[in-house]
Amino acid sequence: MWWLDAFSTYLYGLSVVVTVIAVLILFSGLDDFFIDIVYWVRRLWRALFVYHTREHTRYHELYRPLEKPLAIMVPAWQETGVIGHMAELVATTLDYENYHIFVGTYPNDPDTQRDVDEVCARFPNVHKVICARPGPTSKADCLNNVLDAILQFERRAHLNFEGFILHDAEDVVCEHELRLFNYLVHRKDLIQIPVYPFERQWNNFTSLHYLDEFAELHGKDIPVREALAGQVPSAGVGTCFSRRAVLALIEDGNGIAFDVQSLTEDYDIGLRLKARGMAEIFVRFPVLRYQRHATQRGQLGQSRRDSSVICVREYFPDRLATAVRQKSRWIIGIVYQGYRTHGWRHGLVLNYFLWRDRKGAINNFVSFAAMLIMLQLAVILLLQMVWTGMPRFVSIFEGQRWFDVILVANIALMGNRMLQRIIFVSGYYGVKQGLLSIPRLLWGNLINFLANWRAIRQIIKCGDPRRVAWDKTTHDFPSIGGENRAKRSLDDMLVANGAISAAELHEAQLHRIDGLQLGSSMIHEGRITAEQLATPIAEQIGVSCESVDPATLSCELLNAVPRNIALHYAVLPLRVEGGVLVLASESYIDPVSLAAIARQLGRRVRYVIAYKGQVTVGLRRWYAHGHHSDRDPCHLLQMAADRGLITHDRVPQLWNDYTSRQVMLGEILVAQGHLDEVAFRALLLSHARSEQRLGEFLTGQGVISPETLHRLLRLQASLQPSVTSLLEQECATFEPLERAS
Template sequence: MWWLDAFSTYLYGLSVVVTAIAMLMLVSGLDDLFIDIVYWSHRLWKSLFIYRRYEHTDYQELYGPAEKPLAIMVPAWHETGVIGHMAELVATTLDYENYHIFVGTYPNDPDTQRDVDEVCARFPNVHKVVCARPGPTSKADCLNNVLDAILQFERRAHMTFEGFILHDAEDVVCEHELRLFNYLVGRKDLIQIPVYPFARQWNNFTSLHYLDEFAELHGKDVPVRETLAGQVPSAGVGTCFSRRAVLTLIEAGNGIAFDVQSLTEDYDIGLRLKAWGMEEIFVRFPVLRHRRHPEGESCLGQSWRESNVICVREYFPDRLMTAVRQKSRWIIGIVYQGYRTHGWKQGPVLNYFLWRDRKGAINNFVSFSAMLILLQLILIWLLQQVWTDAPRFVSIFEGRVWFDYILTANIVLMGNRMLQRIIFVSGYYGVKQGLLSIPRLLWGNLINFLANWRAIRQIIKCGDPRRVAWDKTTHDFPSISGDNHAKRSLEEILVANGMASEQALHEAELHRIDGLQLGSSMVHEGRITAAQLACSIAEQIGVSCESVDPTGLPRDLLGVLPARTALHYAILPLRHEGRTLVLASECYIDPVSLAAIARQLGRPVRYVIAHKGQVTVGLRRWYAHACDHDRDPHHLLDIAARSGHLHGNRVALVWDSYVSRQVMLGEILVAQGHLDEVAFRSLLLSHARNPQPLGEFLVERGAISREILDRMLVLQAALQPSIANLLLREVAVSAQLATPTEQAA
């Protein structure tokens, strides 16, 4: 029968294809086996000879270096509702304070801009950047705009960032990440930490196949690459570049650091920095404090060390076509654009890893073809079992002994691949996910095949891999509590509460006292009271308002708050409410600073807004020791009252007048425009460990000149009256109001 001849010819052709695929699988399998051998050999060597002589670095050592300023760069296109979650989570979980987040938005994406504006109102260390061109451009183009804004911010703030960190808006950042970067950034130019995707429901194979691939890639492959080649590919998130690296990239690119035509600018930069001789490192640093699982529950087979490494967490796409789009972008950028841009290097070791990066262009088709062939052979075997009279064909594997050895080797290598996958997935996620990674191999092969096919079609359509446009994928973000609301202006609240009219505000702005912000100026002029200003500030930021007696704080309560913390954040301790310490401040304390205070004190904290000057006077009395007992303003006022120079409520009025007109040097510098308010906060962080007075520190850092400092100190003295001058004025007024008989007396 003709169909028998046709099928026999098909089987013969299939045998040729199977032979070619088997050979390719053998080469790839041996390649992977070599990486396995190197990894386990290196791990055994370190266990036998390194860690027996030297202990693992404890995470407490990360707290040794002072906090360097770090910049986090976040590109955002159609990321409404995500940036706020990220800023909230970072502020409440990061064990670090001296950082700023720069979010790159687009002029034609008003929803994301509005969302970022609301976040910036709550978090002074979050800054919105609007790209020059409408989106979506490439991620690299967005990052170039963000980087330019960072350098402008540096010039305005008189500060320099030591590390530049890549993150996406949906990333969940580990609490010790910035501590680790701060510890290494002075010695390394590219620092990469692992990425571990969040696990979804067990049957969501599309999302979970990312889990399998990243667990093995960042658990074994990249560490081996760093060991042998000294080169680390950036993952695009959880990457920190040194200042030297960023400035070198800008100089080499004539002002442009990231290749705008690259779909994988992170991978591209890793190769460029290596070619310039810079130091790159992949860090798997476990923070071992107590046994915990990253998902919040214990998992059988999970490794304590592996599951507590500092890493980046995020959800990856859970829909087939979304995953295909994302992976096709990776394939175009790494395989095709990477070859066009970087070609091959001189060193054989790095070339070997470049070949491993690019072999996926073939392997994805080979793996998928092998899966299809296996399905066909299974169907033929099943047909022969069910249909006993079916023609019996000679097996395509018979008659070639050497081919049997290849098949046997491939089976053994495939078994090793499954074993390695189980080990590395189980180490972080537990045995359940490790075993489920085996059936997910087939689904992963399908996704990689479709992604490779899509990448080829895009390149053919564009005619050049470097012309393929950025195809962004959407992500999910874990739900957390907290709403984002932009703060109302102080002027709006004063008018709404009837404390001042719009005309009065206009006049107050026109006649604002030099060196004071509007609210303080209105208090000094008597347009509003210190209590009204405090209530308005409290309403603006959503906390309560209280009047504080800065002279009557218990000494045991003062001992709870260290002087360095009190002076740095301009806060006073008020009382205990259970374990919570209630603090007083005259202005807004952002969530980052509030979380930092809680970590330093080791207890929950909340704060209230005190009346203007009350915290300033309290800090000078209890923490700054700016005056001795004989010159203490409250002591001098008591002497005046006991001597009869003041009567009745005049004592309280003079004290309130003195307190409400006290001004800090920082407010004057900001009001005069010598320092940006956000930049001043960053400088305060740098000043935290410096014993110099603030003014001297600012001069030494170049933030202000000596002349400006001297002028501001003179202005500060002129703005805030001394208690002695107020008493003299009070006595003079009393004398003028006295009757002739009283004057004679």
């Protein structure tokens, strides 16, 4: 029968294909098995010999170095609704304060820009960057724009960032991430922490196959690569570059740090820095806290050490088309662009790992072909079992003992591959996900095959892998509740509340007093009262507003807030309500600073808005050493009233005049344009670690000259009245009273 001959020919061709695929799978399996051996031997060696003489570094050690300025770079194309969540989560999660987030947006993406503007209104350490070219450009191009804005900000704020950190808008960061980078950045030039995808519903194989791959890649493969080759590929998120590394990249690129033609600029940078001889490290740092009751609340099979590492979490694509698009970009960037850019011009060990990076171009097709062949052989076997009259074909591999050995070896290697996958997935996610990773292997093979095929089609279409355009992948961000609340204009609120008319406001803007911001200027001119200014500020922020009498504060409360905290954040302790310490401030305290205050005091805090000058006077009275401009201003007023020089009814009014017209040096600096408000806040973080007074610190940092400082101090003295001068205006007989006091 003709179909019998055709089927026999098909089986012969299949045997040739199976032989080739089996050999390729054997070589790839042995390659992976080598990495397994190195990892487990190294782990055993360290357990037996290293950690017997040297303990693991405890997370408390991360708090020893002073907080260096760190910059977080976030590219954002069509990320509406995501940046706000990230900033909120970072502010409330990170146990760090001296950082700034720079978000790269595009001129033709107004929705994202509007979202970032709302975030910047609430978080002074978040800065919007508008890229020079319309989007979407490559991620590298966006990062170059962000980096340029960071360097401009450094010059304006008179500070140098010591670490430059890559993150995406949908990333969820660990509490100690910046502490870890701060601890290592002076010794290492590229620091990478693990990435662990969030779990989704168990049957969402598309999203969960990322979980399997990253668990093994960042649990075993990258640590072995670092140990043998000293080179660490950046994951694009959770990567920190030292200042030295960033400047070297800028120098190499003639002013451009990131390769704009690369689809995987993070991978490219790891190789460039290695070529420059810079130190790279992959850090799996567990944060293990003492537990009084050793109860296991994690997933079954979860390793306490592995599941406690400082890492980046995010949701990965849950749709097949999206996953294929993302992975095809990775394949083009790592395999094809990587080969064109870096070739094999490295040492033997690093070339070996480059081969492992690039073998996916073959392996993805081989694995998929193996799946198809297994399916065909299973169908033939099923037909022979169901159709008893079907001709019994002699095994197409009969008599080939060498092939039997290959098959047995491949089965053993595949069993080891599954075991390794189960171990590393279970270590972070528990046994349930570890076992489910086995059926997900097949789905992952399909995704990788489709991604490879798409990558090849894109390259053929463009004619050159470096011409393939950037193809952004959308992500989800975990919901954390709350909403982004942009600040309403204070000027509009003053008019709406009836504190001042629109015409009067316009007049005040035209004739603002030099050295004062608009609100202070209107108070000095008598256009509005301190209460009228404080009320819309409190409404704008969403907190309450109240008048504060600094003289009535208890010593117990004052001792609860150390001097450096009170002066740095310009707050006074008022009372304790339900275990929460209530602070008074004259201005907005951003969530980052509020969280930092709570951490430093070791208790929950909230704040209220006080009338202008009340906190300033309180700080000078209780915390500022050597400030004796008025001796005790409140006492002088009371003495004047007791001696009949002024009526007792006038005391509150004069006290309000005195407090509301007090001016801080920082306000004058900002009002006169020596610094913008954001740069001033950044400088205050550095000043908090200095014993110098603010003026001395600013001149020491080169922000202003000594001559400018003297001029500003004279202006400050002329703008804020003393109680003595107010009493002299009230009565001509005050001077004898002052001498008597």
